[in-house]
Amino acid sequence: MSGRQVRSGRSGRGSRQATATARPDAPGDAGTQAPDVVVVGTGPVAAGVLAAWGARGRAVDEVPAVDPASALTGAHVVVLVAHPGDLTTVAGRRGPEGHAAAVAHAQRTLAAAREVGAAHVVVVTSAIVHGAHPDRPVLHDDEPVLAGARAVPDGLVGHLLAVEAVAARAARRRAPLLTVLRPAAVVGRGVDSFVTRHFEAPRLLVVRGVERPWQLVHVDDVGAASVFAVEHGLTGPLTVGPPDVLTPAQVSAAAGMRTVELAAATAFGTAERLHRVGVLPAPAAELAYVVYPWTVAADGLTAAGFVPQRSSADALEVLLEGVRGRLALGGRRVERRDAAALGAAGAAVALLGTAAIWRQARRKG
Template identity: 55%
Template sequence: MSPQRATVRSRRSSRRVAVVGAAGPAGSAVASALVAAGFAVIAVDDRRGGAPGTWRVGDVAAPGGAALLDGAHVVVHVAAADDLEAALAMTGPQRRAHAVRAARAVGAAARDAGAARLVVVTSAMVHGAAADNPVPLPDDAPVPDDGGAGIVGDLVEVEATLAALAHAAGLPLTVLRPAALVGPGVDSMVTRHFEAPRLLEVRGARAARQFCHVDDLGTAVVTALTAGLDGPLGVGCEGWLDAGQTARLARLRTVELPPALAFGTAERLHRVGVLPMPAAELAFVVHPWVVSSQRLRAAGWVPTRTNADCLTELLALVAGHRAVAGRRVEGREAAAGAAGAAVALLGAAALVRRARARRPGPRRPTL
């Protein structure tokens, strides 16, 4: 082979990117942005989606699944929390095992395929939501060793698993952590927060809401690859919305509760199966976890949507749905006003009694 032909092949292979999880909302947007930027995309998922690229349908974690990444110069594992319904279909331990097994398989397959870079998309939620969080958080803000038993903990484990594999293989690792995702098909604890007739606020909390459109996440991945950025990268709209701005844009009233009532009741509701997520994850709709996107912006990335744009689109996308602090309800429950997080918390005793009445065994004292 002539040196010139070898150089051409090298340039082409360096732009061949495998996107694992390409059928989901975030993965589809990432694949689309890469194709638009001139990358050759291998779209990988256990079901075929609408993203452009060469599709390879299968499970990377299944026997022989590593072959799905053959020929990829870069592997992007999209682990973003954008399908809450699918996540809630599994128990917590099942979901955690599935997430870690997939991450381990992707990392090993990327190594075996001879990839030159590994990219993972998780969420800025891995930093945790806390009243005393800096606003905004820097890209290198710490991530706790244990993110808890919920979806956030799953993402922390995914990052840790891929970091260990990348380090052992000598693979550069890029970690994109988007703010609350918005876009067609996105279903998350944040989007469901806006399916309520009222917005829950916790007394004394400093609300600061930031979003990231999936299209902007896609161009952020392109920027990271083009600029060769390693390490953690926050991805979000410029600035944030406070509680008043959010309520005005959403045209929703708010209900303010004391912290002990809000979190304590949410924990009780989770224990009896009324609410699908641990109470700790309620923090992500009342406390700040805003990111700066400093390194991406320095590399030339500019989001095309503002926080107001994203919230407007989010509200249009969730129209017609009603949820109880993450649990969707329909029919008479929704009509009765049980759909809002605040209403659910205020009506906790009734909901707990209803849940316990359906369970066999001795009755417990009500709240």
């Protein structure tokens, strides 16, 4: 989907969509004015998207391999939520083989949507497909996704890139209309990610010399964006996020947490070793998303009049409430009694909770 401009489906292909939506007897309307919307996926992000569609939406956890179209019969709109919002479901997936099931599911979902005559398909991924790095400028809708040597094949990033590749191929067809939503860091009921676990650590990790702005989007606004995109005939890639961005100082103050600063080489090198032995649940490369910028502009949605209901500041409050009472070392949750046994390291560790912190403490001693 990279490089494509956001366009309104109200002209060209979109005129067919508008007519179908208004007709009570259109396919998928089941004799009512409201179109039948099928939300495909599991987890807190899918739940938030489904809630946004209200009575118009129905849930399908997974489109089956046998007779996949039967799961989408009557669908006027299909929303494939590829972002699980659950770190544990994708943490162990490595390389093309690890994402093969997600690719196959996306392929049959989009094929089934065409077969049942759906007018519009929305695929929900994440802005992490664009990558994060120290000098990352604000992300716009037409920003290219990671590719080649910069692509991350493991974990959530690889999972979403694999699904986006399927969506990019589907976008070349004349129908149905296709939109890819790429939200900023998602928070909300039940969302568990490397971003939320960053705030479960005893301290917030920062990389020396990098100012990392924070933009958080509530899952309800992701759902609302899916509704808005369909109702306004918006297609192509669309980033999703509120206009306000928080500074590290604001985040630290709101969280009531101190920071620990490490050199990038130390942070990523240690994370890689810990992931290799199974201590870190997510690939070391995903550490970039909690220490480097990846703020989105939400150009297309904003230009069309979409306004998120919650700011980044509001979303941060939701995140902090959700992680209260939890403790994660290196992104891996531990019991409080176990953390107490870690002594000084347990008190000083930030996201990594690693041997690097131990060495740092010994050098100071």
